[in-house]
Amino acid sequence: MIQQQQEMMVSPYAALYDIVVPKDNILRQINALVDFSFIYDELKDKYCLNNGRNAIDPIRMFKYLLLKAIFDLSDVDIVERSRYDMSFKYFLNMAPEDPVIDASSLTKFRKLRLKDMNMLDLLIGKTVTIAIEQGILKSTSIIVDATHTKARYNQQSPREVLQDRARKLRKATYAMDESIQSRLPAKNTSDVLEDELAYCQNLIHFLETKSGIAHVPKIMETLNLLKETVQDDLERLQQANDPDARVGHKSADSSFFGYKTHLAMTEERIITAAIVTTGEKTDGKQLQTLIEKSQAAGMEIKTVIGDTAYSEKDNLLYGKMHDITLVSKLHPMITQGGRKKEDEFEFNKDAGLYVCKAGHMAIRKARQGKKDVGTNQTETYYFDVEKCKRCSFREGCYKEGAKSKTYSVSMKSNVHTEQMAFQESESFKEQAKQRYKIEAKNSELKHRHGYEVATSSGLLSMELQGAMAIFAVNLKRILKLTD
Structure with missing residues (x-):
């Protein structure tokens, strides 16, 4: 039975908090900044409201997960620290003498209470609302990028x-x-x-x-x-590997096994949208959803800043249709139209090569046809035919007995002249300088909040990890800007 337990603390030792937890302590500041009662509204359908034993306060359980994201500790160690760390007890609304929970309760809370919840959009939206209320979110630009997270097992059995x-x-x-x-x-x-x-x-x-x-x-x-x-x-x-993790490519000769998190962030460094995908997904395909999620969170968007992965033809047309300026340099490969099977082959801008839907990257490319003759020239990509022979997606893609597997893209020299002119302007170059900010944010997520490696298996677990980590970094940023 769920019972709202975040009431005024009654303890003869409560005054200790005023002595040992200073006003500038980050956990005290987060408690003052965020009204966590929204957790009750989101989780009330996951509990019985009038029967059974009293459940552990869901706000306290949620805060435990937030502490894990902030301090990058295991379930057991975060609970153990809450036994003696007074700032943790204050944050969790515990009396100094209160006992702590059993660490196994956190696993059950994640699996039973947070299952089927869109925590990612919920928590990002909450922090964007707080940022707007605090008057610190003023820009009309978002910076977009993707960061990768290795699977927990990282291709090990x-x-x-x-x-x-x-x-x-x-x-x-x-x-x-x-x-x-x-x-x-x-x-x-x-x-x-x-x-x-x-x-x-x-x-x-x-x-x-x-x-x-x-x-x-x-x-x-x-x-x-x-x-x-x-x-x-x-x-x-009991399974062979992380069932959802996939091979993604960072360059032509380096890859990872895991997931990608596609991010949109304001110039004030507040993350406004995120999409968690498997590792093989390309960055540019997520742009329109990132824009719409940011707008749904309360952002007004006039400019999008990103690398060459986002300058696809569809994205340029989308920007024009919605009066959004796309500050993204053109790449001669991803901006071409007229190619077949676009849903099966995606361009990896880091490697400069196409990747099939199985995650296999082309091993080389060659240009054919006469230069500057428009559609007569094509770029042909060659795949490792030995991999194609064993691939689980070979039906309809690889012809049995074929000695090679290629994918061709027609070249056009006159498609994006307007964007080409814009990217040479001083305005473009000045706005593009803001892109470093999201790379620094990716580094913060990985090195301070454990986002370099997945803490559990599966896409849903990765989304929850992303939700808590982004919630933590956004709150820290808001506190810094309002200090």
């Missing part, structure tokens, strides 16, 4: 992940007590995932019950990580 984390745990125990090596459970030698899971569970049980060193901080961190992998993702580990 589940068994390899378990082996790696068990190895790190053993290494930490040997550093504490070399003699323990002879008493540890025998290592798994088979290639069967279930056997590796059983070994990890035996290792965890031994260290927690018989080693006497499980509570040493260096041991506890690696032990908690292995436990969380086994317990939280046990269902996922």
Whole structure:
């Protein structure tokens, strides 16, 4: 049963907060800035309102997830810190003497209460509303870009992940007590995932019950990580890999396995829209949705600033239709019309090559036809035919027995003259200088808020991770601008 519990705290020790949590503490400032009661409105349908035991306050559970995004800690460690960190207890609206929750409750909250919720748009919209109310969001420009996040397993098999984390745990125990090596459970030698899971569970049980060193901080961190992998993702580990993660390309010779988050941000560095996709999706296709999401959040948009990925023909036409200036340099490949199967082959601007729907990138390209003759000239892209032979999407794409697989794009020299003239203007060059801001924001998300690697498996989990991380960075930015 849900019960609103964010009432005035009654505790003989409540005055301690005024002594040990200063007014400029970021968590005290966030509490003053945000009315978290919107969480009740969003989650009321997920609880029974008049029957059963009282549930843990959903606002407190949500704030735990926000603390994870701000401080980049595991479930176990964020709960443990809330046991003794007075700023955490103040933020969670706990009395100094209150006990903490069980860390497993956070997993249940994510899976049961936040399932099927569009937290990404909800939380971004909330911060944009706060920014407008505070009078700090004044620009009519958005800067767009995409950042990648590696899958939790990063192309390792589940068994390899378990082996790696068990190895790190053993290494930490040997550093504490070399003699323990002879008493540890025998290592798994088979290639069967279930056997590796059983070994990890035996290792965890031994260290927690018989080693006497499980509570040493260096041991506890690696032990908690292995436990969380086994317990939280046990269902996922039964699958071959992260089921939603895909191979994306950062350049012609570098790739990643995971997800992309497509972002729109104002010149004040407030993120106004985000779309989480699998790793192979291209940036330019998301632009129109980013604009519409930003407008729905309350933004007035007159200018969009982005790299060459966003200068597709459709985006230029969309900008003209909606009176939006697109500050994005043309690329001779992505701005051409007249190509077939546009939904199956997408251009990767970083590599300068096309990628098929299976995520395979062309290995080379060649231009054919006479120069400056308009549509007579084509750019032909060659794919690795050995990959095509084994590809799960080969039906209708690769002809059995063919010795090559190519994709051709017709070239036009007179399509985007207006945009070409604009990108040479001083106005274009001056506005394009703002693009560095979103690259710095991507770095902040990755290096300060754990966005470099997914914390769990699946697209829905990635969207929730994105929602909490962006909510955190937006609140921090608002606080800085209003200071």
